[in-house]
Amino acid sequence: MTPENLILIAMALPLVAAIWVALFGKIPNVREAGSIVVSIATFAVCCMLATHVFADARPSVTLSEMLPGFSISFTVEPLGMLFALIASGLWILTTIYAIGYMRGHHETNQTRFFVCFAVAIFAALAAAFAGNLFTLFVAYEIMTVSTYPLVTHHGDEKARAGGRVYLGILLSTSIAFFMLAIVWTWHLAGTLDFKPGGILELAYRGGKIETLGLAILLGLFAYGIGKAALMPFHRWLPAAMVAPTPVSALLHAVAVVKVGVFSVLKIVVYIFGYDLIRETGVSEWLCYVAGASILIGSLVAMTKDNLKARLAYSTVSQLAYITLGAAIATSGSIIGSGMHIAMHAVGKITLFFCAGAIYVAAHKSNISDMRGLGRAMPFTFGAFLLACISIIGLPPGGGAWSKWFLAVGTADRGMWFLLATLMISSLLNIAYLVPVPILAFMTPKGAERQTFKEAPLMCVVPLCITAVGSVLLFFFADQIYDVLLPITEVTKEVKS
Amino acid sequence: MILIVIPILALLALTAVAVARIRDLWAAVMFMGIFSFLGASWMLILDAPDVAFTEAAVGAGISTFLMLGTLALTGKTEKPTKFSIVPLIVVGITGAALVYGTFDMPAYGDPNAPIQTYPNPSFVEKSEHDMHGLPNVVTAVLASYRGYDTLGETAVIFTAGIAVLLILRKNEVGEKESV
Amino acid sequence: MIDFVSQLPILMIVLPLVTAPICVLLGGRQLTYILALIVAWCVFAISLACLIQVNQSGPIHYEIGNWKPPYGIEYVVDALSGFVLMFVSFLGAIVLTYGKASIDKEIPHSKHYLFYATYLLCMTGLMGMCITGDLFNVFVFLEISSLSSYALISLGKSRRAPLAALQYLILGTIGATFLLIGIGLLYQMTGTLNMADIAGRLDVENGGRTLLVAFAFMTIGLFIKMAVFPLHTWLPNAYTYAPSVVTAFIAATATKISVYAFIRLIYGIFTPDFAFNTQPLDSALLAMSLIGIFIASAAAIYQSDVKRLLAYSSIGQIGYMLLGIGLVSVGGLAGGIVHMFNHALIKGGLFMAIGCFALRIGSVKLDDLRGAGKTMPWTSLAFTIGGLGLIGVPLTAGFISKWMLLTSSFEAGRPQVAAMMLVSSLLAVVYVWKVVETLYFADPSDAAAKAKEAPMSMLVPLYVVIAATVVFGVWTDWSAGLAQQAAEFLFTGAKQ
Amino acid sequence: MEYGFTLFGSAGYGFMQYGYIACSLAILVTMTLALIRAMLGPTVFDRVLALNMFGTKTVLLICVVSFLTGRQDFIDVALLYSLMNFIGMVALLRFSQLGYFGESENERTGATS
Amino acid sequence: MIAQMDIGQALGLYNYWVVIFLMMTGFYMVIARGNLIKTIIGLNIFQTSVVLLYVTMGKVKGGTAPIMPLDVGHGHGHGHDSHGHEEAPHHAADAADHTMLQHPLSGRVGEAEEGPASSVVDASGHFTGISEPSVQLTGFEDAAHSHADTAHQAAEAIYSNPLPSVLMLTAIVVGVATTALALALTVRIREEYGTIEEDEILEMDRTA
Amino acid sequence: MISFPIIRVITKIIIPYILLFALYVQFHGDFGPGGGFQAGVIFASAFILYGLVFGLPAIKRVAPVKVVEKLIALGLLIYAGTGVATMLIPKSGDGGTQLQCKFLDYEALNHSIEWLGPLSGQHLGIFLVELGVGITVTAVMTMVFYAFAGREPVKG
């Protein structure tokens, strides 16, 4: 099988899953067996594809060309491959977890849920493989629309209100800013393809756009990609917390937010070219906005008692790390951002799985109600603790490496203030995450009699796997670094 | 000729204003008939007997019958409405625009106007040649040169006919009233 | 042997025109339907043949009655009119195919043959306006189409239908009379009615003021017919209270033809130089269309009747077409033309879906449509896809035209227009989503819960149209290519 | 301005023309008077009477004008006018008698359209 | 703007201004919006005025209607009767009379009277006119005769432009079609609402 | 109009003349002012007058609704049919070639009748076309009259 075919197969599989689920909606076992099988197959295909990509192949497929130079096409490069691997890998676990959660929770409309879920994964893969801005945009929009039914899954007024905020912010930013930025790029560069070294340099050198214009364009991109949850367009993230927990896991760990920051990263690397950004300094403001998002997100997270809300704000903060890395635009920080996508994905999904497991088992969602739960649910809270470590950036959590690279990046650019921000933020992370397992393990049970036990096996197994994964990533960070290195190297080759 | 035209024009204007002002709808319809009569007289003077003929048949004839028939079914007087300045302004602007547009027009009856000189040979001269001795050039143009327009016109009348049928014909017994 | 190929342009118009009286002569319900259906598809086939012929061998001129243009009436099928004729006849045919069940329900049976005759006449009028090269002939066919649409609209079941028709009649007649005044002034200054001839004989030095007024009057007349924002008052009522089939047909075609006539007016009769350089029409058009888009879209948001909502959206969409004209570039014009086509498909599809709802639920109030997504899944899906097209989501037809408009507004040096267009799309998101949310995520209303899926005879044509919106959103060589060709033709034609 | 305002058209008229013009003016004066009555009312019958008279005067005017312009074949139009005038009168009377165009009570035979 | 126009030009346009006044009266009635019937009457007046506008355009000073006179052979052989004045003093009037049909300076009046009948119509009575197509006419001999005459006349007489008349015939028909439809709708509205005052109807719709 | 015997009598006297005049206008339209449309209106006026004076049922006996309805279509068909016929009949071009005519090209109707001799296609075409217009207009106007007269006023 050629890598080109693998791309198509990888993307087709989730759609197959969606159709399968839709067809066998009436028979839950068949439906879900299909889901799992397809998700494993997708991951396998992605791995096969990865062997090609990591061997410096850049397979490319063009589906249809709508206008000259304006097409739906896919090109796989390391960053996207990494993201695809994360998405497809975690999809398997999420699917298993979701089955457990949904059954444990007796949710309605499960068929719709799994269909949309599969479509969202398809969109994530399409975004990962996107060969040009337009394809990325399409995938991005498909993701927005397909996750909307997931957010409003409960169908009550609260869910619909949350869904409205979710869809409203994501669609409006993407249409009003992202689209505008794409058109502008097209106008400037005459192409939308992702090219190593960026496509805007020529336009900038040719005087078609001033530095201020470039800064505005970057701003349009950064805010247009609402999924990156850069403040002040982060409101959709907490609003989407009305969704069932597997959805939150999907939204906040794997698919949606990661598509956002991934897009930002990709635009910085392949559209602007991070040398251009660094040279012109157009991203400095973005650094500070990202820094502010990091701090504010963390601070807000501390005030939330609802676990999912706290995690949501934590995500806002963590996403800003990635954006910050992109904005700093040194090769180290870019790699750090790319790594952080992986590290945070694995860590955060664990946290959400835990939150869901707690909810399934104990029907608790507020942190203050979780006193002493750790004894009843040791695996869950153990996993929670491991993931916390990774998110905070302490060894042996994977997050340590990515944060390290980011910190090095700020130091390279002499942004000492931002370096301090990163450090303070890590402290804040400790302050809002660690109390949860401490509360669960260390405090005695409350007065009421509690007879909780662990959530169903289908829930616990995935979360243990991801927790272990987040630790393993610490030891295999080297591989990720190697994988991501070509992104920056290619740029240098072009420069020289 | 101008001695006749000017009174006719004055009467036309007077009638038009009368129609606009009068509240009695029946009288308004009658004035409309008068307006048509006068307009047709002027058309005759303007060398358009065919148009005058038609206007007489339509404006003073069919239209009036229809209006009266409708009034018979509806009601005879108009309720006084409160005066609004907006329509007057709109009308004023439109009228001013039109008057402005006349400034570059060829004068009335100018034989050198584009309309009189352009299709050369003119319809009159051409139709002698084409029509094998059809004296009424208007008919020749109507039915032959621009016969297609007239087909369209017939289609319009046809449309109006079946449209009125669609709107006013009562439904057959056993069908619910289309209300 | 009769050479039918050379007679195609006239057959296109005369065939339905002759069939209408034949319908009346025959009477009967099924027979006339079949006859009308056959003729409608024949007309589509003919128009397609004409379009192909035009693409291969340039514009077709057909002198009716064998009289040379300044004397007789001439038909001109060029790239633009061929394109418009094609989609008008297509929508005419497909809506008729779709409409049997709906007509059976909404129109008294004894009037069916009259209905079909009127429908064919309406089609004749619209196509006649499009194909003719003679200015006065435009007026005549405009009246044929208008009169028949007044009659068709008044057939609605609501008691407000006759009033809506009368309001349309009054405004429409004012519009037509303004057009007539303009034609008269133009004729007086040039001595001819043939469009190409007029264009050649315009004498701006000596008749500037009269020509200006003629242009203004014709423009306003056409604006009324196309329901540009401040002159739109007839449209919402007319669309809301007309029978479903009529709404689908008229909404898809009537206003587009007026836009077409306006394009002809600017590019075929007056020169763009006259319209845009001596008068600041381009800025005026842009301002007007943007204001129209915003106000109409905002009004659409507040509607509780879906038909009315879509009607307001139509007013907004007309703004996009004018925007394309106002950009005064090949790209912008092509965008406007493509948007005519795409919007015809999308609006046709949406109103067809609404017709299905009306058939099964009996009402198209938002309240009554609650939860129809469950009982009428296919119709709801069609509506959703159409709605996405209306928003301009990528991979739907609506996107392509918006993209073309956006890029050309950048090229025209008006990025602010592009930005406002994008912001206005957000309003479209809101009103479309309002309906979609009601369909899928609200508690079913009584009527919707009892409804069953629309019959196959309606769904199949509906899906043909909806599929077309997707197909032309992905493979745009054909639609955008033809529009591009037409726009280039207009521009180069104007330069000669 | 040569196409403008010469009192008697492009060239002088003969006695005949003056005569016709005088005659037309007399008719126009009568028309004006009829119009005044139509405006004043007060009953609807006054208006109908004035309308009828106006119509007749139009017929005359057209006859005279067609002689004046030398196109006597146009009195077809006058013929039509006289017909329309009569029919219009009948319509008006019918309307004022019955209030609507439909069948009167004693003429009704149950036929419907 | 107006200052640039001389009086003559103004007088050359007065017809148009009257027509515009009529149009605007009709237009005012339409948009002043009250009674539906009144609105329709307004539309009618509006359209009739447009007809007048067109017809005014077609007129040529000193021209006549574009219908070639049929009744040749009577009087002096022209469409209009020249009243048989023999007296010398009346000749001026007679000539002036002719100018309405014929070009003032043409002086070919006499030729037109006697020439054509012999020269253009051949012995068999078939018309072989000036560069006539091969079609021969016998069913229309009368017309052919008259045509022979009028053919020459047409060269001399000024005819007003027939095209505006033709257009306006169509426009009038369109107008009456519109009126009929509008009235039919009005009848329906009255049946539905019981009134034909627009504001009352709208009020009823609002409260309904 | 029972109560107006004089009107009834006068109407009876006048109607034949109206019809005669209508026919005159119809067929003399090539020569003087008038044509199909005007003739149609006059024809219809005669019907309307009859209907006004003698009542709707009386006029419906003269011109039944069904017939009038079909006549509406017939007139337009005659017109359009003439056009289609010109399309189908080839005209003889130069040197005996057979050319296909365009729509409404009356030259195609040029033909020769044994006892009459050659007949101008233009005349024939215009005649047919005017006839079509006349029929349609008559029928439509009568129909519209029926439609209005068939309704009854609503009290209120």
Add this chain to the structure above:
Amino acid sequence: MTLALEIISWVFLISGSFFAIVGGIGIVRMPEFYSRLHGGGVTDTLGAGLILVGLCFQISNGFILAKLLMILFFLMVSSPSSCHALARSALSQGVNPVLEINTYESNRDSNS
């Protein structure tokens, strides 16, 4: 045509014009409906008739003469009958003749 015919025709025309105007004045100045009917009758028959007859003398073409006579016939038939119908209709609709008005002065206020 002879001068005599000319003179006769012009006499008719002028007297016709005169009666037309007189009738016109009558229709405006007469005090109430039924007396105005009289004025209308004068113009419609006498005025119109005289003018048409006067025009008849000017015509040499028989066809046009026939048409003119036709018009005359129509007017003569239709005007009186419609006048009659009008009067009758007015009477039946309750427009009563105001019999006590004898002088123009006394009707000034009733007319307003």
